[in-house]
Every structure is written in C-alpha cells, then in structure tokens.
Amino acid sequence: MSRLRDFHIKTSTAQSAAPILQTLAAFLETRLQPGSRLCVGLSGGVDSVVLLHALDCLRRSGLPVDLSAVHVDHALSSNAGAWAAFCVDFCQRLQVPLDIHRVVVPRASGEGLEAAARRVRHAAFAVCRAEWLALAHHRDDQAETVLFRLLRGAGVAGAAGMPAERPQPGGPRLIRPLLDVSRSLILRYAEMHSLAWIEDESNADCHYRRNHLRREVMPRIAVHFPGAAQALARAARHFSEAAELLDELAQADRAALIGEGGRIDLARFNALSPARARNLLRSELLASGFRAPEARWLDEALRQLKTAAAASQTCIATADGEVHTYRGELYIFAHRRDLAGLAVSWTGELALPWGDGRVSFVRRSGKGISRRLLAAAPVFLRVRQGGERLRPDARRPARTLRNLLQEAAVPPWERARLPLLCCGERLAWVAGLGVDAAFACAAGEEGVELLWERSDVHAPAGFVLAEKRLPPLAR
Numbered sequence: 001m002s003r004l005r006d007f008h009i010k011t012s013t014a015q016s017a018a019p020i021l022q023t024l025a026a027f028l029e030t031r032l033q034p035g036s037r038l039c040v041g042l043s044g045g046v047d048s049v050v051l052l053h054a055l056d057c058l059r060r061s062g063l064p065v066d067l068s069a070v071h072v073d074h075a076l077s078s079n080a081g082a083w084a085a086f087c088v089d090f091c092q093r094l095q096v097p098l099d100i101h102r103v104v105v106p107r108a109s110g111e112g113l114e115a116a117a118r119r120v121r122h123a124a125f126a127v128c129r130a131e132w133l134a135l136a137h138h139r140d141d142q143a144e145t146v147l148f149r150l151l152r153g154a155g156v157a158g159a160a161g162m163p164a165e166r167p168q169p170g171g172p173r174l175i176r177p178l179l180d181v182s183r184s185l186i187l188r189y190a191e192m193h194s195l196a197w198i199e200d201e202s203n204a205d206c207h208y209r210r211n212h213l214r215r216e217v218m219p220r221i222a223v224h225f226p227g228a229a230q231a232l233a234r235a236a237r238h239f240s241e242a243a244e245l246l247d248e249l250a251q252a253d254r255a256a257l258i259g260e261g262g263r264i265d266l267a268r269f270n271a272l273s274p275a276r277a278r279n280l281l282r283s284e285l286l287a288s289g290f291r292a293p294e295a296r297w298l299d300e301a302l303r304q305l306k307t308a309a310a311a312s313q314t315c316i317a318t319a320d321g322e323v324h325t326y327r328g329e330l331y332i333f334a335h336r337r338d339l340a341g342l343a344v345s346w347t348g349e350l351a352l353p354w355g356d357g358r359v360s361f362v363r364r365s366g367k368g369i370s371r372r373l374l375a376a377a378p379v380f381l382r383v384r385q386g387g388e389r390l391r392p393d394a395r396r397p398a399r400t401l402r403n404l405l406q407e408a409a410v411p412p413w414e415r416a417r418l419p420l421l422c423c424g425e426r427l428a429w430v431a432g433l434g435v436d437a438a439f440a441c442a443a444g445e446e447g448v449e450l451l452w453e454r455s456d457v458h459a460p461a462g463f464v465l466a467e468k469r470l471p472p473l474a475r
Contacts, residue, residue, distance in 0.1 A: 020054050020181055020189050025063070027177040031165070032132060034064040039130035039172060042069040042091070042098070044083045044198040047136035049090065050186045051178060053195060055134070056094045068097040070128050072121045074105050076113075076202070083198050090196075099128070114208060126171030133172040137162055140183040143232035144214055146239075157243045158292065161236035182229070249276065250283035261409070263329040270306050277302055281323075289334040290320040305330070313412065326411045339417050343382040346421075352381060354419045357453040359431070368449030369421070369428055370441045377424025384416060388427055394437035404433055419452055 032038065040052045052069055059067050071087040073080050084100055091098035101124040105117045125133050142161045149158040165175050178186070190197065206212040221228045253276055259265040264284070269277060278298050285293055293301075301316050301323060308314040308325050316323040321334035337355060344352050351360045359381060362368075384401060391398035405415050410432060421429040428439040431452040441447030 019185060020050070020178070021058060023181055024054055024058060024177050027164075027175070028058075028063070028065070031175065032065060035066065036132060037066045037068070037130040037172075038132045038134060039128045040067070040069045041125060041133060041135045042071050042087050043136075043200075044071070044086050044090075045136075045200065046190050046195075046197040047138060047141075047178070047183075047186055049195055049197045050189050051134060051136040052090075052094065052096065053193060054189065056096060066130075068099070068130060070099045070101065070125065070133075072124045073100060073102040074117050074121070075102060076105060076117065077200070079198075079201070083200075086196075086198050101127075114210065122168070125174070126168045128172050130172045133168070133174050135174065135176050136178055137176045138178045138181050138183055138186055139233045140218075140229050142179050142236055143229035144210065144218060146232045146236045147218075148210060148213055153295070155292075155295070156239055156246060159236070160240035160243045161233070163240065179233070246279050247283060250280045253280045254284070259329055261329055263331065266305065266308065266325055266328050266330055269330060274302065277305075281305075284330075284332050285320075285323075288321065288332045290318065290332075293318070315413075322413075324411065324413065327409060331411060336417075339383050341383070343380050345378065345380045347379075354381060354452070355417060359419050359421075360451040360453065362449045362451060364441070364447045364449045366441055366443045366445060366447060368441050368447040369435050369439045371446045371448055373439050374423050374428070374448070377426075379421065379423050379428075381419045381421055384418065384420060388420065388430075390427055390430055390433060391437045392434045394440070398436075401430060401433075404430075408432055421450060 028038075038055070040048065040055060042048045042052055055063075055065075055067055059065060069087070069091050071084055073084050077083075087100070088098060103120045103124055105113065105120055107113060107116070109116045111119070146159055146161045149161070152158075162176060162179065164177075164179050165173065167173050189195075202208070203211060204215070206215055218228070225231070253272065254264065257264045257268045257272075257280075264280075269280070272280065281298060281301060282293060297318065304314055304316055305323075305325065312325065314323075314325040321332070324331040339355055342354075344354070346352055346361070349361065351358045388401045389398040390401055390404060392404070401415075405418075410418070418431045420427060420431070423439065426438070427436055429435050429450055431450075435441075
C-alpha cells in the first residue's frame, strides 16, 4: 500500500494556517498508510484542540485517515466534568468519534502527582483503538522539558527531550507531530478559526516546578536569549542523535558479551570501560521495564558487579526490580507477581495462566504425560512446597527437585516460580525438568505435552482461559 504522498493541502487554505497544516501533512506522509486509524489525545487545552481541528481540516481536504479522539479524565479538578463535556461537544461538532477514560491517580505513590497522572494517562492511551496516537506537545514544551531535565541532572537520553515518535507496548504508536511548531503559531491558528478551549487552573500554580519554569523562568530567559526555545529544541535533536548512537553501542556490546546461556557474561561485562559498562547496564534496565536509573545507583551497581565472584550470587534491588548474578551471568528482571501458594486446577483447558505467562497442554500420541494416568485423580498446577522428588529417567531412582534444579542451572529465585503438575498427591511434571517416569506416555498411547511459556513471554492480547478444552478426562 502506498504512503500518503498523493495528498496535498488545498491552495485555498488560509495563509496563517498553512504552516501547521503543512507540518502535519509532511509528518504524517512518511508514517501513515491510507486508511490508518489516527487518534488524538484531547485534553481540551488549546494545543490539543488545534491539533484535532487541523487534522480534521486535512481529513476533510482528502487526507485518507480514520480520525478519532480520546480524553482522559483524571478527576483531580472540580472542573473535570466540564472539561469532558467540552471535549464531547467539540468532537460532535467536528463529527469525530471520542472515547473518554476516567482514571484514578494515586496520590501517595511516591512519584509525585504530575508523574502519577502522566503514568495513568499513558496507560489509558495504550488501550486506544487506533494504530497511531497523536499528542499536541510543541516546540516550547520541548524546550521546557529539556531545560527541566538538565536542571535535574539528566543524561544524554533525558536531555533528548520528548521523542517525535515512539512505540507503546501493546498499544498505538505515539507521535508528536507539532514538536517543530511554536506555541505562538498554535495560538494564531486558534484565533484565526475562532476556536474555544479550556484552561486548566493547575497550570497557573507555580508550586509545580514545571509551571514555575514555564511562567517565570522561560520568559526571563527569552528577554536575553530571544531564540532560547528554538535553540533548546535544536539541542534536544542533537542529544537524541547521541542517545541513538549510545543505544547502538549498547546493542553491539550486548551481542559481543552474550554467553552460551543467552545472557551477558559477567567477566566480559566487567572488562568493559566504566562508561561502556554503565551504558550497557542502563540499556538492559530500560529494556526490562525499569525507569531510568540514577547515576549514583548505577555507580553502586557497577561496583558490586565488579567485585562479584564468578561462583557467587549477587542481588541488587531497586523499586522496579532486581539485578542478579548467577554462575557468572547477569540476570535483570522487573518485579513480578508473587506466586507463593498458587494452585490452578486443570480440567482439559488448552492453556492455564501461570504468573505472567501460561502453561499450554498439547495433545500428542506417544509423547508427554499419559492422559489415562491423569484421569485417576484431580489435576492441578502448583508451586514448590519443599521436599518434592521427581524421577525423569525410568532407569534411575527419584531425586529431590533441589538437586535436579541445581544441576539444570535454574537460578534460585526462579525455582519458587516453576509450575509443577500434580495428579492428586503425586508429582507428574516439572517445568524445565520434564515428566516423571511413572506418568510417561507409552508408545501409541494418547498423551499431553506441557509447554511453559516463561514469565517474560506474555499471552496474546484477548487470551481467554478455557476458550477451548481437550475432551474431559475419564475418571
């Protein structure tokens, strides 16, 4: 399918509106396909109102996209209901479909009210029924973001500001098509089209550091540096390019340090220069879902990893997860649900949830667990309780799971998360170790093979437990 290259802004467009329309058209041309679903994050403020209005103008001029909007009601203001009503009325006049998400912002999360609101807002954005989500951040917003982060001691990635485009796991791709447009141009567009918008009273509260920067600091800087906003936005692009190069270096280092187990070899990691080791560890943390780590935490983590012996076990905990070493390899994972005491009955489902993943039951002939033997008692998945024994080889006696898991190099922190399949009081299968010989399927016999999708492999969106079932077990 071709891109949007055949679309052109009509020459009758008013001259003062043309820059924004041209910027949007050029931005979308290289990204969207004809018929793409594009959703606008509509707060009701002037920036998002102009963005939605301009995109609607382009759509009416022939831009072949399916346009919609989403409004997130944070319920933090007594005027929140009026803002939602304004968005409903505005979208009705444009004939643009609107979804409203009402969210609860935690006030005691420790991350601050603004950060908490941003997090739940983006969680709502992630479930939008669209392929692309457009936000109305502009050049002045970018300049404030860069300065704000620099004042907080941000590194290269933080100083890169807001990206023009980034993916959202499981959601629409986020775009900011107005990052090269000034706020003054947006206001001029709104006035020319006689657009109304709402004013969030919290934006005038200089108790918030971001508001103080916007209302007090930036205007004073502009007196002596008239092009400050443009220069800071330009600097963000330079930092972004540098951040991309650091990401490429991290990926190259990672590929060079991967050991036989598919994880980073600790000895070779420690042989990197401090700057490259810090860059790679930061990249691994972000890829695992951690927030950007503070420099002092990174320094301490590198110190501990540097002194960790190859045979030792090291655990470095953060608010987001843990960094482990085991048998000379590096393990990084975000906090996961506690599975202590978990037990899930199986009555023929094709899959059962387990942690953040699932265990699938696949019908096999002469392979896996004998369905005939499973029919003798209730079948369920559970975690280890201690003292279990398994006999994976019929020619050898049963052995403790502890010894078997040690030999299989299963890290200690993972052993309590393994799914075990029991038939009544008897252990029939252990993930990673296999089937107990007493339950092994004979040649030609109907069996069930169990496949465990690890906790870092998520079930597909919309997965329904027991959507289908194997034929019931005969009792």
